[in-house]
Amino acid sequence: MANAVLKVEGMTCGHCVSAVEKAVGSAGASGKVDLASKKVTVQYDETKVTLEAVKAAIEDQGYDVV
Numbered sequence: 001m002a003n004a005v006l007k008v009e010g011m012t013c014g015h016c017v018s019a020v021e022k023a024v025g026s027a028g029a030s031g032k033v034d035l036a037s038k039k040v041t042v043q044y045d046e047t048k049v050t051l052e053a054v055k056a057a058i059e060d061q062g063y064d065v066v
Contacts, residue, residue, distance in 0.1 A: 004051055006040045008033075009064040019061050027057035 008020060017033040020040055024031030029044035031054075042054055055065045 001043055002046045002051075004042045004044075004054075006042060006055065006058070007066045008038055008040050008058060009066055011035055011038055011063060016063070020058055020063060023057040023061045024054055027054045029054050 011017065011020060011033065013035075017035055020033050021031050024040065024042055027044075028049035029042050031040045031042045033040050040058070042051070044051070044054060058065050
């Protein structure tokens, strides 16, 4: 399993947290959002999903991965 911490701009509330965590899950990974720091800690299996796919899933929800 690989881990990554992504900075995500545009999150402001609990709904945002839920949307980002759901997006990460839909990409085949698991994620935990820290709204205060605007960071998402992602755990994923490198043999099944790429970090780029996780980033794309978050961006598809309207957030910016920086």
